Amino acid sequence: MLKEITLGQFFPGSSPLHKTDPRAKIILTLIYIVGIFTAKNVFAFLFVILFTLFLVAISKIPLKIILKGMKPIIYVIAFTAVINIFWTKGETPLFEFGIIRVYPEGLKFAGLMIIRIIALLAGTGVVLTYTTxxxxxxDGLERLLAPLKKLKMPVHEFxxxxxxxxxxxxxxxEETDKIMSAQKARGADFSQGSLINRAKALIPVMIPLFxxxxxxxxxxxxxMECRCYRGDxxxxxxxxxxMKPLDWLMVLVFMIFIAGIILLNIFAPGFSI
Amino acid sequence: MNDNTTPYITLRNVNFSYELEEGVKLSALKNINLDIYKGEFVAVLGHNGSGKSTLAKLLNMILTPDSGTIIVDGKDITSKDMTEDDVFDVRRHVGMVFQNPDNQLVATIVEEDIAFGCENLGIPPKEIRQRVDDALKTVGMTEFARHEPHQLSGGQKQRIAIAGIIAMLPDTIIFDESTAMLDPAGRDEVMKTISSLNRDRGITVLHITHNMSEAIEADRVIVINDGEVYMDGTPAEVFSQVEKLKSVGLDVPQVTELIWRLKKLGCPVSADALSPEAAAEALLPLLKV
Incomplete structure (x- = not known):
């Protein structure tokens, strides 16, 4: 029953994003996040959306999986959107309803927020969590943070x-499964009763497990000691x-992305939002 | 296979006790004297709590004896001026494989786990790669190099644990009941690997076991009882003393038991057979009468 649990969201594959150096991917993810939040006008936003779609396409991760991964976040998105709609103040209200005033700015902020969050989840997902x-x-994190070892940070230990x-x-x-079966054979019931009773039934599972x-x-x-382990x-x-040519190519692609956003921010100011 | 005259591992008057609580000590090994030669395949038999695992842990400095001298490869590992580097040198030469295969694998990918020991020794990456590939080949697990340990059977996991030790190029490997948790098929796989390491690579093997039929495959059997060396000899010598073994509650291999009982009943059986084949040969003339 516990067999279906998968570790993280890793989706094995052999796309260019899967093959990119993990260190590079961690840094590229940061660049991507910065890119999303620097986009200031319609064109820059369109560029972010296009670039995200491009990343999804080359990752070869099925769209269904990505959408499924966003499910738990839907409420968060909806909640922040609602707050943005009702709490943003502008010049002239779009409509009024008692004390509630909705301004066009509110709608705009809410829309941009939704796009940003979705792009953020999809983009970081296909660059990092789904493909690594x-x-x-x-391993990538340990190597990236290696310089911190000089400051006595326990990077290797972590x-x-x-x-x-x-x-x-x-x-x-596997062991939990075995213990649960053993306790079931002794008459334990994990699937009935109130929530408190069910939680209590788990105690005889947790103790042997610990x-x-x-x-x-x-x-x-x-x-580990027998195999000569003594830390770092x-x-x-x-x-x-x-860094392989593919990794440098990815770096170049992300550089173009960030440069594109900056240029669009500067040269299309009329459409700024 | 005692081709060397100087022993590889020597124990002289070794005592060891566990401290249960302040002042209360449980003596685990009493006055042990042993010589183990290079290339030997030694089986160590004994009850639970007889001290056989303690003996193993003394040889690679997981434990240090209360008194006595242990010499490994000409070096006194009980001397006071052993540095940390010396300790790791001993552990590199004397590898150890434990009982539970799950509790000795560190990494999430088979080949990464095999590399672990070499990485700790600071061997250059290219050479580690080479050693890992060799070790995988030796234990016949090459096709599983990129698998995750939890996808493997018990016997396979234990072979990976062995490969992790082989990659460190040890002279001696101690198997601390490494077959005890395996099913018969897994046990077979591991025993084959162990004897081929001894035969083909000349690795000295110390195999701690409960299983009598595994002990037969050794060159020499040491029986530990109550912290002392109770018997020491070839499998034939040791298992021929059926009564002496039985008096401390140890069994003998099934065929040996059969012949011993027949003899007791007055059957004129000639040999002290250890393997089923030898027993069959010894019994066949009787049946033809």
Missing amino acids: SPIALT SMMMTIALRFIPTLI VSAFRRADDLAVA IGRTRMTELH
Whole structure:
């Protein structure tokens, strides 16, 4: 029953975005976010939308998956849109209803907000979360943040923790399944009763799970020591990340994106919003 | 296969005890004296709590003895001037594979996990790649290089754990009940891998086990009972002393048991057979009578 849980939103594939260096992708995502929020006029906005569609297209992630990923955010979008509509003040109200006054500026802000949030989710999704495996993401982050090691920041330790957590999630899910079956065989009922009773029924699952997790941690620590682990000291990596032509091409594409937005902001001021 | 005359691992008067609480000590190993030679395949038998796992953990410095001397490859690892680098050098030479395959894999991708030990040793990336590929080939898991550990069977996971040790190019590998949690098929896979490592690569193997039929495959069997070396000899020597083994509650391989019982009943069986084939050979003349 717990088997369907997938880790993150990674969608395996072999598109150019999948193949891009994770370090590059993290930085490009930041550039993209900055781009979205610097767009100031109609053309720049259209350019953002087109560019996002272009990213979705080259990622080869089915549109359905991306839309599904936005579902939980719909309420947030709707809520912020409503707030923008009613709380933005302008010159002449579009219509009045008691104390509620809706100005055209409010509608405009709400519209822009929706576009920004959707573009943000779709764009960062296809560049980073859908096309990068959690492990590549952790690895990329560790290497990007490597300079912080000089400031005594535990970058390596943090990334090791992430790796081990990712490694043990399936193991612990499997174990939860086993313990639940064992408790069911002893008459535990997880699917009936009030919410409180159901939560109580989970206690006999959580306790053995925690005990076993600590035992595993202990075993793993000894096994890691046997394999000469001593933190970051003198450690090398099997896979070295090198920027390939594809990575530079991606950087160029994003540079064009940000340059395009700046140019459109400057040269089409008449349409500014 | 004792081709060397100087032992690779030597233990002299080694004592070890666990401190249960302040002042209360549980003696786990008492006055152990052992010599293990390069290229030997040694099976270590004993009950739960007999001290056999403790013995293993002393050899790669996970634990340090209360008293006594342990020499590995000519180096006294119990001496006071062992630096941290020396400790890691010992661990590189004496690898260890544990019981639960799940609890010793670190990375989410098979080949990354095999590389883990080499990465810790600071080996250049190109050489790690080479070693990982070799190790994968040795354990016959090349096609699973990019798999995630949780997609593999117990036997396969254990072979990956072994590959992770092989990649560090150790002289000795200690298997601490590495077959205990596996199903018969997985056990078979792992045993084949272990004996080929010993045969083809000349790696000294210390195989701690409960399983008598696995002990038969070794060159030498050491029985640990109550923290002491109880018996030490070839499988034939050890398993021929059926009564001595039974008196400490240990079993003998099924065929040995069969022949022993027949002998007790007065059957003129000649050999102390260890394998089913040898037993069949010994019994066949009797049936023809």
